[in-house]
Amino acid sequence: MASLNSDLFITSARYGNLEHKDPRSWERLDCPFCGGTQMLVIGFNDVVPGSESYVEWLRCANCLRGVVRNGDAVSPATLPLDTPRALEGDTLTAWNEVRACLSVGASTAAVMMCRKLLFHVAVEHGLPDKDSKGRGPTFAEALDHIEESDVFTARMRPWVERIKDVGNEANHDLAAISLAQARDVATFTRQLINLAYELDAMIAGPNTSDAHGDGSGD
Numbered sequence: 645m646a647s648l649n650s651d652l653f654i655t656s657a658r659y660g661n662l663e664h665k666d667p668r669s670w671e672r673l674d675c676p677f678c679g680g681t682q683m684l685v686i687g688f689n690d691v692v693p694g695s696e697s698y699v700e701w702l703r704c705a706n707c708l709r710g711v712v713r714n715g716d717a718v719s720p721a722t723l724p725l726d727t728p729r730a731l732e733g734d735t736l737t738a739w740n741e742v743r744a745c746l747s748v749g750a751s752t753a754a755v756m757m758c759r760k761l762l763f764h765v766a767v768e769h770g771l772p773d774k775d776s777k778g779r780g781p782t783f784a785e786a787l788d789h790i791e792e793s794d795v796f797t798a799r800m801r802p803w804v805e806r807i808k809d810v811g812n813e814a815n816h817d818l819a820a821i822s823l824a825q826a827r828d829v830a831t832f833t834r835q836l837i838n839l840a841y842e843l844d845a846m847i848a849g850p851n852t853s854d855a856h857g858d859g860s861g862d
């Protein structure tokens with residue numbers, strides 16, 4: 645435990661040192677990189693914690709990457725929602741961009757990335773990415789196709805109607821999308837990823853879950 649920070653260079657004379665057992669050398673904070681929850685405190689200045697000029701440098705005890713707290717803002721911010729394990733490649737990159745956009749309040753950009761993801765889902769479920777005139781499908785066509793492919797259930801239909809409007813506004817209108825609308829669209833998209841990718845992966849993959857089906861016995 646004492647060697648966790650032994651790879652760090654500290655550049656100049658220090659105000660003081662903390663022992664690992666000092667409670668001020670540990671903090672509970674969600675890591676924006678790996679989702680770990682324990683942070684080693686590398687250093688902090690001698691102003692009141694939480695005040696505007698307070699600065700604290702932290703290091704995740706799990707992935708060893710660093711975050712900085714300025715006042716009460718932590719950078720990089722913890723990303724909203726989670727990363728589905730079944731995603732890879734372009735789809736994974738697009739989903740991570742959705743989360744990054746939301747974390748900095750870029751709501752219109754987040755919705756546009758969700759639109760892009762929904763097109764991915766539709767095309768991967770059989771929608772041609774271009775028609776005979778070389779035009780890509782509209783957003784409404786993509787959603788209709790996803791519904792026809794039975795990816796989502798009828799109960800999600802009212803949600804889909806809402807997403808359609810917000811998604812079209814993000815692409816065609818100048819009106820700003822609110823963060824609440826963007827979160828709504830992103831949460832829907834997350835559900836859809838679950839239905840379109842994760843369920844299949846869970847069924848096809850090795851049994852990594854400890855939740856055994858109730859009706860599997862014979």
Ligand SMILES: [Zn+2]
Binds near residue numbers: 679680704708709
């Ligand atoms: Zn971490």
